[in-house]
Amino acid sequence: MKSTGRAGRPKASSRETLAEAACELFLEQGYESTSIAEITRRAGVSRSSFFNYFTSKGxxxxxxxxxxxxxxxxxxxxxxxxxxxxxxxxxxxxxxxxxxxxxxxxxxxxxxxxxxxxxxxxxxxxxxxxxxxxxxxxxxxxxxxxxxxxxxxxxxxxxxxxxxxxxxxxxxxxxxxxxxxxxxxxxxxxxxxxx
Incomplete structure (x- = not known):
């Protein structure tokens, strides 16, 4: 069984999960200090998944x-x-x-x-x-x-x-x-x- 990466949360689309993870990180450590790798790690998706939805962090x-x-x-x-x-x-x-x-x-x-x-x-x-x-x-x-x-x-x-x-x-x-x-x-x- 594949993990969704977040216990207790309903499964959302990768796009929504990435956006939520990015915003959490931006609030925690700031926009400039947040990398795409950190966003994908927090969201539990691959780097290529990030680029399926977004062209950049911004x-x-x-x-x-x-x-x-x-x-x-x-x-x-x-x-x-x-x-x-x-x-x-x-x-x-x-x-x-x-x-x-x-x-x-x-x-x-x-x-x-x-x-x-x-x-x-x-x-x-x-x-x-x-x-x-x-x-x-x-x-x-x-x-x-x-x-x-x-x-x-x-x-x-x-x-x-x-x-x-x-x-x-x-x-x-x-x-x-x-x-x-x-x-x-x-x-x-x-x-x-x-x-």
Whole structure:
């Protein structure tokens, strides 16, 4: 009989087990001090199993949001010339809808404890830039000028990433992330989508 590596816990997918092990280690000894070998050892899986699910240690935190950004980018690209403020906001709200507490939410809430003071802002910036580029592209396709499109992309993307951070810091189970994003989008209400 093969051991699951953790007595008393229900068997979870290797992905979930790896994410849980990584977060435990990040909290115990910090992000930088945690190796992939330690994560796989704690999870009771092989190194190759880790790379079946994640490309790097940081991917453990970001893979869920990265998939949502990819989906949102595809949906934004599909809007074409008829893209409207309501369409874009709807896509962004869908991107955070039912965003359950996950490794990223835990990291956003425990930046100092996990030793992510340098890592997290850089990684947030990468995701914000990716999302901003997709939003700006949709704006330009709909006929909005370059400068306004770039500003809209930057503002809307900042609203998404900021609302996820605030949601996580407040306690991810307290409110739905889309309600926090709605409030953030209201703050940028003067930057309505227009040609």
């Amino acid at each position: 991917d453990v935190l970001w893979s869920g949001l990265d998939a949502r950004i990819d989906e949102a980018s595809e949906a934004l690209d599909a809007l074409g010339r008829g893209a409207s403020d309501a369409d874009v906001r709807g896509i962004l709200l869908d991107a955070v809808r039912e965003f359950a507490p996950d490794p990223l939410a835990l990291a956003l809430r425990n930046v100092a404890a996990m030793g992510l003071d340098d890592e997290l802002p850089r990684d947030v910036g990468v995701r914000q830039a990716r999302l901003a580029a997709a939003i700006a592209r949709a704006a330009r396709t709909s006929g909005i000028g370059e400068v306004r499109a770039d500003i809209l992309g930057a503002a809307y993307a900042a609203a998404v990433l900021s609302s996820l951070r605030v949601w996580a810091e407040q306690g991810a189970g307290r409110a739905a992330p889309e309600s926090v994003l709605r409030e953030a989008l209201d703050v940028i209400g003067d930057l309505r989508w227009s040609r």
